[in-house]
Amino acid sequence: MTTTAPGPTTTASMAIVPPSRVQRIGADLARSVLPVLLALITSGLIMLAMGTNPLDFFAGVWTYGITGDNWQRSLVLMAPLLIVALGLIVAFRGQLWNLGYNGQYLLGALVASGGGPVLFAVMPAWLATLIIFIAAVALGAVWSLVPAILKARYGTNEIITSLVMSFIAIGVVNLAIKGPLKDPNTPMPQTRVIPDDQLLPYIPGTEIHIGFIIALLLAVLAQFVLSRTSFGLRLDVFGASPKAARHVGINSTWMVILIFALSSGIIAFAGAIDILGQYSYQRANWNPAYGAAILPFVFLARLSPVGSIPLVAFYAVLATGGTLATQQAGLNVDFLLVIVGLILIFMTITEYIGDRRRLGQSYLPPGLRRTLTRPFARDGRTTS
Template identity: 55%
Template sequence: MTGVTTNTALSPETRTPVERAAPSRRLVVDVLDVVIRSIVPVLLALGAGAILLLALGRDPITFYSNIWKGGIELTAWQDSAVRAAPLLLIAVGLVVVFRANIWNLGYNGQFLLGAALISGFGPRLVGSEPRWFALVTLTLLAGAAGAVWTLVPALLKARYETNEIITTLMMSFIGVGVANILIKGPFQDPTVNIPQTRVLPLDKMLPAIPGTRIHVGVLLALAAAVIVHFVLTRTSFGLRLQILGANPRAARHVGLNVPRLILMSFLVSGLLIGMAAAADILGTWGYVRANWNPAYGDTVIPFVFLARLNALALIPFVIFYAVLSTGGDLATQQASLPTDFLLVLVALILLFMTVIEYLGRRRALGTSYLTPGLEQALRYSRRRRKTSE
């Protein structure tokens, strides 16, 4: 029977127990990797925060229980969900560019410019057009403002390979200034002394789910996370972004249109960040004051990396921070602490995330979720340290 060949290597009966157990072991290792790199930094930060509270003469159990009461109990979870909407949209927008190893750090300018535009045109539009038409138009306007504000860094990066960190920060600074000029100028409400836009009527803002305070902006943010995750993991566009992020030279070598990918990733990121402004203004505030800057992007960046640039995994992390932020208002007030203490907790999360990533790479625990640029900087610092020794 020379015509029949048997591949014993593929036969389950011929595998050793170790070989048969390999897939399950890999699964355990993968789960451990996720827990160590994503959840442990949060737990360590909360533990370090408890030690800091003790050093300040506060009871950490009472502090964290107040966070739970203010962010979860009764109907407080609805406020946390509303607060999570703009945070999630910004975080998802950052995932798109970070997947391509591109740094869009102009989120503050993109957000505030979109917020100023919809706050300025909103009262006029909702007063003359049907509610849904006005809300959709304003949301698209905010998204378009965020996308357009990324064009200069995107074109400079695509055409001349200019460092996008510098250009996005520059455009953010300009965007914040332009937003304040608009609020103090043509968009200012003449009936108040404080420079701010006119307030949108409550019945003209984003509608809420019946029986709750959760507006449709929360649903928009969740839908955006699901759609972006699908696009990045199940489409050719997502694969091309992944190739570009892993190795730009290889992306050019295989014939990918790198300038177009850079431009598209910037535009999608700016669009989502601008829509975050719409969810926040049309769903919560209804107006914008001059010099207002919530700096949402600065607070969600650590959670973007904790989620390992996964749009779906972002949802629980952003909700966690929203609960921390919402309940933290009550907790810090009861403990007679400034609200900046919550930023200390976020900074501790970032610190422990970096330490665990460093230790994980030394012990080969798994695949790093840091971008190639940060990995290269880490290797360079190691070489410098060995040389100095």
């Protein structure tokens, strides 16, 4: 009997069949939705233990977050949340931890609240708005230079430096509002109020400002740039391995600076949008802390700008309706942060149980994930 030595066909037949596209989408969807469901169930059990009816709370979230005209308030809140999420996605795709989001957001808000009353008084509203947006993005980008350069040149942990720069930014913003930018006509430490007719216009027939449309367009644009352009490819390669990126000609120093500048500038832009969209002024010691709240949903979206839209919408409804629902249920408003924390915990548990050997890889962009998990030949090249 003649036997045939194992060849490429035999080896291929013995290989593990990769999951189909439908299976991958289903697995990613399950890992995105399951942590949220488990967090809601667990938070309901906590409320029961505290003597509160969870059904009343969740009914309140629905009532105050969606019914009537409340859905419009949720979409208004969604605008800055989505833009902050996009800024975080840019940094995380490059495997950089930009945790200075609070300071960057407040700096962008300060540009709008402090510069708005001056600019709107001397030039057309559209031109003043454009200048404010450009200045906010520029200030956010410049503020990120310290952690970016320290990371790029000396390998300093960007988590620490970005947090320190955030604390400094918060202090600078408060000093500016209590000092040169304070409204002299009010005893409260706040900036002057921008007239309503100078704020961002509403979408016709609604009370939703056009910042919501801008946020959606930015998400679509970011999705295209990150998945269909050479910059997106370089960003993913750099995020996977800075050493490999240097071998293919990517300047790691400038890449770190560029990623930080884009991330911080986008987050600062969210602050300007929020002031010109709904607040019209800024008070000292005010900090909505959008970044910390939206952080889990960025990872649940698998760092996808478009994929983050429904998850950010979910949190916008939870935050809008939950503020009144917690009061109605006799809970502290900080209970919403408990729900966000539970989502983060269950996200970690689900990811660990789902695939222990490739922990975290499901959050990578699909193309990059396939490259990293593709088997290697003996000469070091990936096999098809």
